[in-house]
Amino acid sequence: MTTVQPNMEVTSTRQKLLDIWETAPGLYGWLATVDHKTIGIRYLCTAFFFLVIGGIEALAMRVQLAQPDLKILSPDAYNQLFSMHGTTMMFLYALPMLSGFSNYLWPLMLGSRDMAFPRLNALSYWVFLFAGIFLYISFPLGQAPNGGWFAYVPNTSLEYDPGINMDVFALGLVFLGISTVVGSANFIVTLLRCRAPGMSVNRLPILVWGTLTASAANLLAVPAVSLACAMLWLDRRYGTHFFDVKGGGQPLLWQHLFWIFGHPWVYALVLPAMGIVSDALPVFCRRPLVGYTLVAISTVATMILGFGVWVHHMFATGLPVMSLSFFSAASFIIAIPSAIAVFAWIATIWTGKLQFTTPFLFFTGFIMLFVIGGVSGFMTASVALDWQLTDTYFIVAHLHYVLLGINVFPVVGGLHFWFPKMSGRMMDERLGKWTFWTMFIGFNAAFFPMHVTGLMGMPRRIYTYPADMGVGWLNMLSTLGAFVFAVGVFLFLINVAKSLKSGAPAGDNPWDAPTLEWATTSPPPVYNFATIPQVASRYPLWEDRLKETEERSIIGDAVRDGMVLDKGKETIGVTPLDAEPNVVLKMPGDSILPFLLSVGMTGLFFGLLAQVIWLVALGAVCEFGVLALWLTPEPHAALEEVEIHD
Amino acid sequence: MASLFLFTVALSGCSGSPLGYLDATSPIAGAIASLGLGLTAISIAVCIVVGVLLVVALWRGRRAHDLAITPVNDRTAIRWIGFGVAISTVFLVGSAVWTLLTVSSISQPAQASALSIDVIGQEWWWAVKYRSSNPAREFITANQLVIPVGVPVQINLTSKDVIHSFWVPKLGGKMDMIPSRTNVTWLQADKVGDFRGQCSEFCGLQHANMAFNVRVLSKPDFEAWWDRQLLPTAGSGDDPRLKTFLVRCAACHTIRGTPAGGILGPDLSHFGDRETIASGLMTNTPANLAKWINNTQTIKPGVKMPELHMLASEIDDVTTYLEGLK
Numbered sequence: 023m024t025t026v027q028p029n030m031e032v033t034s035t036r037q038k039l040l041d042i043w044e045t046a047p048g049l050y051g052w053l054a055t056v057d058h059k060t061i062g063i064r065y066l067c068t069a070f071f072f073l074v075i076g077g078i079e080a081l082a083m084r085v086q087l088a089q090p091d092l093k094i095l096s097p098d099a100y101n102q103l104f105s106m107h108g109t110t111m112m113f114l115y116a117l118p119m120l121s122g123f124s125n126y127l128w129p130l131m132l133g134s135r136d137m138a139f140p141r142l143n144a145l146s147y148w149v150f151l152f153a154g155i156f157l158y159i160s161f162p163l164g165q166a167p168n169g170g171w172f173a174y175v176p177n178t179s180l181e182y183d184p185g186i187n188m189d190v191f192a193l194g195l196v197f198l199g200i201s202t203v204v205g206s207a208n209f210i211v212t213l214l215r216c217r218a219p220g221m222s223v224n225r226l227p228i229l230v231w232g233t234l235t236a237s238a239a240n241l242l243a244v245p246a247v248s249l250a251c252a253m254l255w256l257d258r259r260y261g262t263h264f265f266d267v268k269g270g271g272q273p274l275l276w277q278h279l280f281w282i283f284g285h286p287w288v289y290a291l292v293l294p295a296m297g298i299v300s301d302a303l304p305v306f307c308r309r310p311l312v313g314y315t316l317v318a319i320s321t322v323a324t325m326i327l328g329f330g331v332w333v334h335h336m337f338a339t340g341l342p343v344m345s346l347s348f349f350s351a352a353s354f355i356i357a358i359p360s361a362i363a364v365f366a367w368i369a370t371i372w373t374g375k376l377q378f379t380t381p382f383l384f385f386t387g388f389i390m391l392f393v394i395g396g397v398s399g400f401m402t403a404s405v406a407l408d409w410q411l412t413d414t415y416f417i418v419a420h421l422h423y424v425l426l427g428i429n430v431f432p433v434v435g436g437l438h439f440w441f442p443k444m445s446g447r448m449m450d451e452r453l454g455k456w457t458f459w460t461m462f463i464g465f466n467a468a469f470f471p472m473h474v475t476g477l478m479g480m481p482r483r484i485y486t487y488p489a490d491m492g493v494g495w496l497n498m499l500s501t502l503g504a505f506v507f508a509v510g511v512f513l514f515l516i517n518v519a520k521s522l523k524s525g526a527p528a529g530d531n532p533w534d535a536p537t538l539e540w541a542t543t544s545p546p547p548v549y550n551f552a553t554i555p556q557v558a559s560r561y562p563l564w565e566d567r568l569k570e571t572e573e574r575s576i577i578g579d580a581v582r583d584g585m586v587l588d589k590g591k592e593t594i595g596v597t598p599l600d601a602e603p604n605v606v607l608k609m610p611g612d613s614i615l616p617f618l619l620s621v622g623m624t625g626l627f628f629g630l631l632a633q634v635i636w637l638v639a640l641g642a643v644c645e646f647g648v649l650a651l652w653l654t655p656e657p658h659a660a661l662e663e664v665e666i667h668d
Numbered sequence: 669m670a671s672l673f674l675f676t677v678a679l680s681g682c683s684g685s686p687l688g689y690l691d692a693t694s695p696i697a698g699a700i701a702s703l704g705l706g707l708t709a710i711s712i713a714v715c716i717v718v719g720v721l722l723v724v725a726l727w728r729g730r731r732a733h734d735l736a737i738t739p740v741n742d743r744t745a746i747r748w749i750g751f752g753v754a755i756s757t758v759f760l761v762g763s764a765v766w767t768l769l770t771v772s773s774i775s776q777p778a779q780a781s782a783l784s785i786d787v788i789g790q791e792w793w794w795a796v797k798y799r800s801s802n803p804a805r806e807f808i809t810a811n812q813l814v815i816p817v818g819v820p821v822q823i824n825l826t827s828k829d830v831i832h833s834f835w836v837p838k839l840g841g842k843m844d845m846i847p848s849r850t851n852v853t854w855l856q857a858d859k860v861g862d863f864r865g866q867c868s869e870f871c872g873l874q875h876a877n878m879a880f881n882v883r884v885l886s887k888p889d890f891e892a893w894w895d896r897q898l899l900p901t902a903g904s905g906d907d908p909r910l911k912t913f914l915v916r917c918a919a920c921h922t923i924r925g926t927p928a929g930g931i932l933g934p935d936l937s938h939f940g941d942r943e944t945i946a947s948g949l950m951t952n953t954p955a956n957l958a959k960w961i962n963n964t965q966t967i968k969p970g971v972k973m974p975e976l977h978m979l980a981s982e983i984d985d986v987t988t989y990l991e992g993l994k
């Protein structure tokens with residue numbers, strides 16, 4: 023086929039593309055859609071919902087800890103709350119939230135029409151949703167996971183934790199892991215194949231670098247925790263002895279497997295969020311990011327080094343001092359790439375012409391929190407000092423500065439930033455600034471004092487503490503701060519609701535931002551771009567003004583020479599590094615199969631949890647059936663090699 | 669910057685706190701505290717530098733009228749990034765070296781330990797076993813470690829059930845107690861006194877209330893204490909109070925020199941000598957002990973000691989008997 027569409031009437035092309043790409047109305051369409059924008063927004067909403075749930079759990083804990091010796095929560099309730107809080111925030115909020123951004127934004131930023139595997143994309147969402155429900159199903163029964171999100175054995179073995187609590191956890195994580203792995207593979211292939219022609223690797227937005235490295239890391243890391251959880255479940259229900267001391271098992275094996283996963287994972291939770299800042303902050307400095315290449319390299323370097331530091335979670339386990347020293351040194355070194363990023367952001371602000379919008383406030387606030395969380399990480403990197411700091415509130419302070427500072431603040435800033443693109447309406451700036459200050463002040467009031475309670479020796483994961491520790495007033499401050507922070511989150515939700523209804527119309531590019539997602543309408547049409555853009559620089563929408571190259575990107579509907587690809591559901595495939603177009607990819611249509619596969623999987627996992635054989639069998643049969651349908655080749659699915667002009 | 673103020677308050681405040689580790693009383697904790705103060709100082713300095721840079725950057729750009737995108741030349745800015753990263757690297761490497769030097773100075777005591785004590789963690793208390801080359805001088809106690817001042821003491825750590833962690837902040841860092849492994853650490857106290865220890869690995873329902881006491885005695889006092897532990901404690905076999913104890917408590921608790929030989933709960937020989945009840949939960953007074961016996965599940969929910977529903981007279985017997993075991 024040919025990709026040249028001479029003299030095509032623009033409106034009729036659009037109509038044609040709409041007919042090809044649009045999701046059917048009604049329930050079927052709702053369940054079957056594979057549109058990455060719909061899926062992205064579903065991810066964002068679901069993850070935000072889990073943030074609120076996890077936040078409510080945190081507030082309950084904070085009430086119990088507000089003063090010494092309170093008896094508001096029983097120890098069992100407290101343990102379930104902190105376990106579910108950690109699990110929810112780490113697994114059901116932080117990563118899915120970033121997946122939501124990447125799902126929504128990647129094809130738009132990359133100038134493509136969809137992700138490489140749209141159906142896998144739908145699958146990864148449904149599995150995430152059902153795994154989240156699975157993890158919460160025992161919560162109302164008072165049987166929720168209660169061994170912490172780190173689930174150390176033998177405390178989580180059947181002997182010491184006889185309920186179904188930890189079965190829910192172990193199976194739930196295996197279940198959720200499927201979603202993560204599927205999603206990660208999809209991101210990687212999308213990056214390699216589904217970019218606009220000309221978008222070579224040195225022109226990728228940093229968010230893409232962040233999600234790409236995070237996804238590669240997830241592919242390597244998630245299997246470790248899925249394996250560990252499967253082993254835990256087998257130990258619990260089938261009497262294997264992977265971790266069981268009496269059968270010669272090793273409790274430390276769990277810790278290694280968990281942290282080989284866990285440490286790369288925390289980087290996967292922050293690198294895409296740092297990417298959000300690297301891409302969006304410069305827009306409000308009215309200039310490109312300073313040191314793009316350095317920041318891109320530092321992103322990758324952080325992830326690689328991130329695989330060499332897991333033992334810093336195990337400094338007190340009695341491993342040989344020699345190996346501890348190695349991991350301690352590596353943990354110091356990993357701060358270098360982060361320093362590069364921090365200085366690059368500051369340099370961008372320093373040399374910029376600033377616009378103090380709400381997203382800008384969130385991003386600059388983030389820089390300060392990043393540094394505070396970074397230096398407390400630097401302190402815990404020291405193995406000797408960590409022997410005192412570990413398992414105290416100092417760590418709780420550190421991990422929240424890192425996770426809220428580097429994940430939640432950029433995320434909320436990013437939601438303000440891309441909300442106009444997603445909804446076609448601006449968010450209210452005044453309310454936005456209130457949101458920022460409430461969250462920022464509340465956050466610091468809640469978590470800064472925890473550094474101090476930690477230095478005063480308050481252990482973490484305790485449901486109560488004695489009055490003579492002298493930390494009562496600091497804990498009261500933390501609790502008040504947490505509630506102020508919660509008010510900030512509430513203000514954000516009000517702003518979203520209000521702006522959806524009556525926000526000012528946004529236009530295509532309200533912030534005058536440089537990347538491709540701003541070249542299409544807000545919200546974008548289902549096919550993203552009527553003509554596939556051709557990219558000639560890193561900042562296509564600024565290139566006329568930056569004057570960095572002679573070449574110009576070709577973007578827009580009326581392009582006579584562009585690739586329209588309206589012979590079916592198609593997008594262009596490119597070579598991995600240079601983004602030379604070399605194939606037209608036939609994209610699959612909407613399908614109910616991803617949903618059905620997830621339903622089958624849910625049945626299977628409930629069967630395993632309840633040990634009901636017929637349910638397991640039913641789930642498995644359903645899985646095979648759906649997979650067979652899924653894998654049946656479609657008549658037109660073959661790739662076509664194409665001649666590309668010039 | 670309010671944070672800095674808080675930090676300063678905190679650093680001074682930590683001294684008062686029973687688990688604060690910045691006012692150390694041992695060579696190990698002392699070395700860690702200096703390292704800790706050093707790294708804290710660097711950390712605060714970094715926060716100030718970045719904070720100032722950020723504020724100045726925001727100040728400079730605050731009144732931009734012309735928001736047009738114009739060509740940029742970042743060579744100078746990138747040089748500054750390089751400069752910042754270079755300085756950071758120097759501090760990071762320096763801190764790594766300082767850390768490794770500290771580690772090697774505290775991982776072994778300066779002189780060999782003459783005294784070796786086993787501590788066995790369990791849900792949610794601590795068994796303590798004093799070792800001696802003469803088996804007749806060995807004995808078991810619970811929830812309180814007594815050590816002599818000024819000499820290194822070797823501590824052998826293990827667990828009977830789940831993972832716990834042994835931590836006496838003012839005397840040194842944490843070391844985990846892992847079933848099937850023995851981790852070795854050491855303590856050395858510079859002065860006489862009582863120091864609080866605490867389990868610091870999440871170990872289930874009563875992790876919060878798994879504390880203990882370390883009592884540091886002068887050398888002669890320590891020797892005398894050890895000798896006293898070896899004396900028969902009992903009181904005569906037909907002491908009615910001991911009888912009550914044997915009937916109601918001996919299934920789980922031991923008192924050396926009597927038929928009471930239970931091993932499920934802490935050894936109670938010389939109970940009157942101990943600072944606290946229920947692993948640091950309450951001070952050891954007859955009134956508290958009386959309260960404890962019938963209300964274990966309210967005071968320490970989940971604890972493995974059942975509520976005994978004893979009569980007032982029985983409680984009185986047992987309390988008087990136990991508190992008399994000095």
Ligand code: HEM
Pocket residue numbers: 077080081083084104105107108109111112115116170171172418421422425426429430468481482483484504507508
């Ligand atoms: C209003 C906001 C939040 C408050 C007030 C809060 C408070 C708390 C509290 C009180 C604990 C228990 C500490 C303990 O007992 O050791 C905790 C633990 C934790 N939090 Fe948060 N939190 C908040 C938000 C978040 C967010 C956004 C994340 C992650 C993205 C997060 C991740 C965690 C993790 C991983 C743990 C450790 C759980 C464990 O020890 O197993 N939290 N938080």
Ligand SMILES: [Cu+2]
Pocket residue numbers: 789792831832833867868869870871875878
């Ligand atoms: Cu413990």
